[in-house]
Amino acid sequence: xxxxxxxxxxxxxxxxxxxxxxxxxxxxxxxxxxxxxxxxxxxxxxxxxxxxxxxxxxxxxxxxxxxxxxxxxxxxxxxxxxxxxxxxxxxxxxxxxxxxxxxxxxxxxxxxxxxxxxxxxxxxxxxxxxxxxxxxxxxxxxxxxxxxxxxxxxxxxxxxxxxxxxxxxxxxxxxxxxxxxxxxxxxxxxxxxxxxxxxxxxxxxxxxxxxxxxxxxxxxxxxxxxxxxxxxxxxxxxxxxxxxxxxxxxxxxxxxxxxxxxxxxxxxxxxxxxxxxxxxxxxxxxxxxxxxxxxxxxxxxxxxxxxxxxxxxxxxxxxxxxxxxxxxxxxxxxxxxxxxxxxxxxxxxxxxx
Amino acid sequence: xxxxxxxxxxxxxxxxxxxxxxxxxxxxxxxxxxxxxxxxxxxxxxxxxxxxxxxxxxxxxxxxxxxxxxxxxxxxxxxxxxxxxxxxxxxxxxxxxxxxxxxxxxxxxxxxxxxxxxxxxxxxxxxxxxxxxxxxxxxxxxxxxxxxxxxxxxxxxxxxxxxxxxxxxxxxxxxxxxxxxxxxxxxxxxxxxxxxxxxxxxxxxxxxxxxxxxxxxxxxxxxxxxxxxxxxxxxxxxxxxxxxxxxxxxxxxxxxxxxxxxxxxxxxxxxxxxxxxxxxxxxxxxxxxxxxxxxxxxxxxxxxxxxxxxxxxxxxxxx
Amino acid sequence: xxxxxxxxxxxxxxxxxxxxxxxxxxxxxxxxxxxxxxxxxxxxxxxxxxxxxxxxxxxxxxxxxxxxxxxxxxxxxxxxxxxxxxxxxxxxxxxxxxxxxxxxxxxxxxxxxxxxxxxxxxxxxxxxxxxxxxxxxxxxxxxxxxxxxxxxxxxxxxxxxxxxxxxxxxxxxxxxxxxxxxxxxxxxxxxxxxxxxxxxxxxxxxxxxxxxxxxxxxxxxxxxxxxxxxxxxxxxxxxxxxxxxxxxxxxxxxxxxxxxxxxxxxxxxxxxxxxxxxxxxxxxxxxxxxxxxxxxxxxxxxxxxxxxxxxxxxx
Numbered sequence: 005x006x007x008x009x010x011x012x013x014x015x016x017x018x019x020x021x022x023x024x025x026x027x028x029x030x031x032x033x034x035x036x037x038x039x040x041x042x043x044x045x046x047x048x049x050x051x052x053x054x055x056x057x058x059x060x061x062x063x064x065x066x067x068x069x070x071x072x073x074x075x076x077x078x079x080x081x082x083x084x085x086x087x088x089x090x091x092x093x094x095x096x097x098x099x100x101x102x103x104x105x106x107x108x109x110x111x112x113x114x115x116x117x118x119x120x121x122x123x124x125x126x127x128x129x130x131x132x133x134x135x136x137x138x139x140x141x142x143x144x145x146x147x148x149x150x151x152x153x154x155x156x157x158x159x160x161x162x163x164x165x166x167x168x169x170x171x172x173x174x175x176x177x178x179x180x181x182x183x184x185x186x187x188x189x190x191x192x193x194x195x196x197x198x199x200x201x202x203x204x205x206x207x208x209x210x211x212x213x214x215x216x217x218x219x220x221x222x223x224x225x226x227x228x229x230x231x232x233x234x235x236x237x238x239x240x241x242x243x244x245x246x247x248x249x250x251x252x253x254x255x256x257x258x259x260x261x262x263x264x265x266x267x268x269x270x271x272x273x274x275x276x277x278x279x280x281x282x283x284x285x286x287x288x289x290x291x292x293x294x295x296x297x298x299x300x301x302x303x304x305x306x307x308x309x310x311x312x313x314x315x316x317x318x319x320x321x322x323x324x325x326x327x328x329x330x331x332x333x334x335x336x337x338x339x340x341x342x343x344x345x346x347x348x349x350x351x352x353x354x355x356x357x
Numbered sequence: 358x359x360x361x362x363x364x365x366x367x368x369x370x371x372x373x374x375x376x377x378x379x380x381x382x383x384x385x386x387x388x389x390x391x392x393x394x395x396x397x398x399x400x401x402x403x404x405x406x407x408x409x410x411x412x413x414x415x416x417x418x419x420x421x422x423x424x425x426x427x428x429x430x431x432x433x434x435x436x437x438x439x440x441x442x443x444x445x446x447x448x449x450x451x452x453x454x455x456x457x458x459x460x461x462x463x464x465x466x467x468x469x470x471x472x473x474x475x476x477x478x479x480x481x482x483x484x485x486x487x488x489x490x491x492x493x494x495x496x497x498x499x500x501x502x503x504x505x506x507x508x509x510x511x512x513x514x515x516x517x518x519x520x521x522x523x524x525x526x527x528x529x530x531x532x533x534x535x536x537x538x539x540x541x542x543x544x545x546x547x548x549x550x551x552x553x554x555x556x557x558x559x560x561x562x563x564x565x566x567x568x569x570x571x572x573x574x575x576x577x578x579x580x581x582x583x584x585x586x587x588x589x590x591x592x593x594x595x596x597x598x599x600x601x602x603x604x605x606x607x608x609x610x611x612x613x614x615x616x617x618x619x620x621x622x623x624x625x626x627x628x629x630x631x632x633x634x635x636x637x638x639x640x641x642x643x644x645x646x647x648x649x650x651x652x653x654x655x656x657x658x659x660x661x662x663x664x665x666x667x668x669x670x671x672x673x674x675x676x
Numbered sequence: 677x678x679x680x681x682x683x684x685x686x687x688x689x690x691x692x693x694x695x696x697x698x699x700x701x702x703x704x705x706x707x708x709x710x711x712x713x714x715x716x717x718x719x720x721x722x723x724x725x726x727x728x729x730x731x732x733x734x735x736x737x738x739x740x741x742x743x744x745x746x747x748x749x750x751x752x753x754x755x756x757x758x759x760x761x762x763x764x765x766x767x768x769x770x771x772x773x774x775x776x777x778x779x780x781x782x783x784x785x786x787x788x789x790x791x792x793x794x795x796x797x798x799x800x801x802x803x804x805x806x807x808x809x810x811x812x813x814x815x816x817x818x819x820x821x822x823x824x825x826x827x828x829x830x831x832x833x834x835x836x837x838x839x840x841x842x843x844x845x846x847x848x849x850x851x852x853x854x855x856x857x858x859x860x861x862x863x864x865x866x867x868x869x870x871x872x873x874x875x876x877x878x879x880x881x882x883x884x885x886x887x888x889x890x891x892x893x894x895x896x897x898x899x900x901x902x903x904x905x906x907x908x909x910x911x912x913x914x915x916x917x918x919x920x921x922x923x924x925x926x927x928x929x930x931x932x933x934x935x936x937x938x939x940x941x942x943x944x945x946x947x948x949x950x951x952x953x954x955x956x957x958x959x960x961x962x963x964x965x966x967x968x969x970x971x972x973x974x975x976x977x978x979x980x981x982x983x984x985x986x987x988x989x990x991x
Contacts, residue, residue: 020809052504077844081569088465091457098538099481102492157393165387166394174394177401183661184404184654185599187628191650195407204639217404220397250386278485281601281628285635306487310602313491331488342483346476468790558827565785566841566898567817576840580831
């Protein structure tokens with residue numbers, strides 16, 4: 005029995021195929037770029053329009069050239085490569101512009117005074133954001149203190165103890181919570197405190213409650229993910245030694261996942277630290293240092309930046325400069341946190357896998 | 358003090374090792390963990406209850422007492438329209454871009470650059486929205502003036518670009534673009550991670566059949582990452598819907614309902630409206646704002662549920 | 677520009693011919709001049725000429741002074757060998773001796789690994805596949821590969837998996853022609869009877885052995901000239917392994933087969949020629965130590981290291 009009767013096969017293409025010169029795509033792109041830039045420099049047509057048409061023409065040209073020389077499949081492949089690369093360039097451009105703008109504008113007031121003085125009684129130039137920086141730290145700190153234990157314990161419940169309907173509904177509602185818009189979290193915190201302390205109340209701690217609502221689901225998710233990848237044989241090894249379950253969780257499971265949990269918590273902090281909306285409606289605006297979250301209004305960096313930009317004085321520049329400096333400070337804080345978190349994750353992530 | 362195998366989360370674990378007897382320490386610890394889990398449920402119930410309670414006066418109030426004077430629905434509807442409009446622009450722009458960026462990082466960029474790029478994208482996902490707002494009004498708004506004028510001149514027959522063009526750049530289109538830029542790193546981060554997890558044996562299987570790079574991507578990477586793209590997009594949509602500050606700082610609003618994206622009269626969004634009006638509001642106005650927040654919550658909830666349904670269906674289908 | 681249509685037309689022609697071929701198989705055996713004729717560029721050959729010359733498509737592979745690298749690591753050192761058409765060539769050797777790396781260099785998969793670099797010549801049918809004007813995609817189409825673990829595309833049905841490679845080249849192949857190719861390939865992989873009623877089900881739902889045979893059907897559906905198998909049975913149970921080995925014996929009538937295996941018995945059972953790879957010590961590049969008929973390698977090897985390895989006195 006002959007299993008395969010391949011007595012006839014389709015004639016096949018040879019291995020050799022016409023191909024564009026190796027400089028082809030790059031040459032074409034660079035050529036198009038030079039022509040486009042020349043046009044922009046020499047004439048006064050809309051620069052963006054010239055760039056867009058240059059990209060489109062270059063892509064179509066590359067496709068047609070490749071199709072003539074190399075055939076349809078390779079042409080499609082080259083076309084998609086060009087498309088993906090230019091989409092990448094287009095997508096990354098605003099992000100680069102954003103970082104450049106924040107850094108260059110923020111540097112005007114990124115000075116000693118900005119970090120040491122508050123803006124108490126400041127009209128026009130001068131003053132600083134020490135009150136906002138301290139406020140940010142206090143509010144975020146209180147929120148972290150509240151969310152981290154709840155978040156980690158809830159994740160332990162879901163991963164190590166939970167079963168049945170309760171586990172399913174907690175999983176579900178944590179997902180729901182992840183989707184709460186930050187402004188709604190602010191409204192909730194306000195509504196909660198307004199009920200007991202009367203309407204119009206503004207306190208640092210209300211902001212912290214709002215941030216906790218945003219933070220808890222992130223901490224739960226991150227911790228859960230890390231607990232999931234703790235290998236089961238570690239738990240079994242501990243049980244086999246006669247260690248009770250709770251000690252196994254505390255002494256074996258959590259320490260193994262610690263790196264990932266810490267980095268998850270730091271990412272959660274980074275995420276809520278820059279929140280503006282919920283704080284705008286819960287902590288209010290304040291221009292002096294206030295370190296007591298349960299007494300009076302409190303300023304924070306994001307709201308500070310917003311207010312400086314939205315309500316500038318007669319002379320706008322100093323206000324704008326302060327807003328940008330606050331934005332730069334925020335970015336530096338948030339990025340440092342996420343960077344350290346990723347480093348921790350990278351360091352510990354391999355161990356648990 | 359009896360063993361209860363059903364409490365173990367892991368079937369394999371139960372089969373292999375009997376759950377140890379419940380000691381006091383076990384009871385306390387599992388009690389605390391369970392309490393934390395229940396606490397989350399209570400918290401969320403609290404969110405719903407307190408918002409409803411604070412929104413209630415506005416819901417049952419006479420129409421003329423609501424801001425605008427024609428009732429709560431008339432108050433919220435234009436805001437909801439603006440919310441959805443801005444978010445839809447953002448998602449339409451951001452999703453293809455994010456997929457392209459993710460593919461570029463996983464499949465096109467040289468490996469060394471790719472690692473740095475994914476790092477940078479992850480960092481950008483953490484940039485606070487207020488910063489995007491500042492950038493939008495200070496840089497993008499003015500820069501987009503030329504393009505918006507061009508759109509009005511050449512595509513003015515479309516309702517979206519009817520004009521007249523706003524001279525400040527504080528338009529719905531700019532807001533949509535800023536929101537797109539803002540959610541792009543978020544969508545990219547999730548998508549990239551899943552694309553990169555496409556099993557190597559599938560990629561190589563496709564290449565060994567003689568697929569070009571794009572054909573390999575179409576056969577393996579895109580089907581593998583499809584549900585991730587959808588869920589990431591929904592995550593991004595949720596963010597865009599709830600985004601407050603970028604909109605509050607950029608948009609010049611006038612409470613109209615219009616598809617005209619480039620004029621100086623734009624619908625506001627629920628979130629931005631709350632942020633702008635709340636600090637100066639009192640009495641029933643506060644209740645109306647909270648009611649609008651409840652509506653926003655409902656909208657994002659629907660989006661998230663839809664996303665989950667899509668993902669579950671996809672997972673079932675691929676099994 | 678009309679290339680795809682042309683191609684599909686040719687496919688139609690050839691499947692018609694296949695019909696007749698199935699009733700009256702013409703076996704002409706391995707003939708080098710014939711197989712050279714099949715490699716003439718498709719654009720220059722009229723369809724019926726193409727049909728005339730294809731008694732067998734198996735190809736001889738000549739490897740001269742092939743060196744393989746991972747970045748700065750020299751993985752395989754100066755391999756010289758000839759792989760015979762219509763024979764099964766087994767590559768054996770301890771883990772890490774570079775036999776899989778070598779196998780992957782035969783269809784230009786090695787260069788896909790970051791840092792993967794190739795130096796030397798692999799001449800299939802008179803054409804060096806590493807020549808600068810050779811398209812790696814075309815190489816992979818003519819040199820099929822079956823992997824260590826079965827890798828049917830999870831989102832595709834059994835049917836779609838089989839035609840996956842075909843559709844890349846001729847999108848316009850008609851459904852009846854495709855059906856025929858699917859049946860022929862699945863029959864060729866001894867899988868047809870097991871899956872004919874559920875062709876629209878996902879390929880991932882099959883057992884490991886069935887999945888691997890599906891992958892073989894997928895590889896043969898594009899009618900390559902060479903079939904590379906990288907430990908195709910390492911993830912399978914003994915029964916499934918035997919099924920694959922039987923299949924390999926049938927397949928060699930039409931293909932040049934190169935199989936990497938860790939299983940001595942498999943090499944002795946299933947192959948005609950065996951090559952032994954070894955490395956002097958860890959960190960040094962792997963080399964082809966000995967290449968001979970399987971019988972010689974297992975009964976009377978020339979090299980001491982080969983003898984030690986095949987008799988189990990390794991090291």
